[in-house]
Amino acid sequence: MTFQTFIFYFLSVVLIGAALGVITAKNPVHAALLLVLAFFTAAGHWLLLQAEFLAITLVLVYVGAVMVLFLFVVMMLDINVAKLREGFWRYLPMGALVGLLLVAEMSLILVSRSGGFGDVAPPPDLPAGYSNTRELGLLIYTEYVYPFEIAAVILLVAIVAAIALTLRKRKQTKYLDPAAQIAIQRKDRVRMVSMPSEPRADTRPDGAGPAAEGKQP
């Protein structure tokens, strides 16, 4: 057993354990965190296949961004676990049937020789100057440039749609426009009125009024 095989089996055990944990964990936050672990371990598998760019991108996108937002939502949900599990025995036969069918289909393809997955040779050792990132970039921006751009446009449409669905003007909002706040002038707020001075009503000519009492000797 080489060192690589050992790493492969170690990662696989962790990956399968984490994936099982995702569907069996009672607490949804635990399930989300186990999913993070599963993604991270899958990135390790890709590193073993010498696809370091994809591995790092998996961590960057799924672990660093998608799952953070996911966790955000899951933490703020008030989930009643007991209620979620209510119909478990009623749905079990149907769910088990679908699950078994999936397993059967997958094993048919993976085991059969014609599927091409029977014996996969390990990836060949790459030359020292080989850059996974550069190769991927060359392929994406030359051969697959149209599918790539179409995918980008679809994502853009999804972003615009998501914003359009949630955007609503609220009447009671007290939002202040910072640019307007900064651009305010003195004359917009204060009006200077020029008035002639008048003698106070309580100042008597003899100096015995209340204004004189506060006077220092």
Added chain:
Amino acid sequence: MSAVFQPIINFGYWLWGLLAAVLTWVFGVELAPYALYVIKILLLIVCIVVPLMLSVAYLTLWERKVIGWIQLRLGPNRVGPKGLLQPIADGMKLLAKEIIVPSGANKLLFVIAPIMAIMPALAAWAVVPFDPEMVLANIDASLLYILAITSMGVYGVIIAGWASNSKYAFLGAMRSAAQIVSYEIAMGFALVGVLMAAQSLNLVEIVKGQQSAYGLFGWFWIPLFPLFLTYLIAGVAETNRAPFDVAEGESEIVAGFHVEYSGMTFAVFFLAEYANMILVSMLCALMFLGGWLSPFPASWGVLGQSSFLWLLLKAFLVVSSFLWFRATFPRYRYDQIMRLGWKVFIPVTLVWIIVLGAWMQTPLWVWWKS
């Protein structure tokens, strides 16, 4: 100089040979190289982490001193000569304190959270080069690796806030997570500019791309000036430092996500924050300020030579500016932080990436790798 160290180096080689012999005897010929490799990597990791932890400790002292001077105070000066043992005393105090787990807290996640916070702060150093040769793992996509690993730091904050079973902690975690995720986008775009200018994702190549006959005018801070500023400010926001520290706004939510943490668990969050600060400054020095290259032309003798010390000096200046920011600016309001991140930085970086792309097609671009 080298004559003095030669016996020590020879002794080191002898010790290494002895270790190899012992390992071959224990593991057999087949597995011994792997074991030796693991030990070598572990030793190198210790060589990075120990100085890092020491600099974190003394950065806290430097911060208290600098802020003291700015506010016309002396800063800590009681423990040891000129207060130099203050970080040690702080560490001892935190080690001796009791770790309290709040009632109703999720005990496992409560303990895991500080670990999740410090793990990425340390793991990112694996690819940071200190010299063209001195780097633990000189991988091809090191910039991407740093981006991926540091993006995991937010888990420590979120898990800490959720597992504490406290409303203050949860609010702090929500604020901090939203802030980190938003500024990460601007930071990522700033890095896109760097990799366009350097034509590489490798940090060593990025520094080499800034080498020129003109000293500091060859560095990327000139052509990428808006991205440099964005990176610096986003770096302050990413590490939850003042003036972007609403995540631990004392006046509103006590201390944010780590309000329930005491003793060593709190200290680990603290270490992670300062290690991240040093990391951001180091990356800033590497990507925009020429790394180990000298700011002076090569004809200036010793001053013109590129050296590891230049990198340290630049990182030190950047990290000191973080402390200066903290002593100068009042805390941003939460909606202002979000506005700055989404409506100012992201458009600025996007526009500059397009400008950069056009600029690089013209003869006016003089920063090609020499």
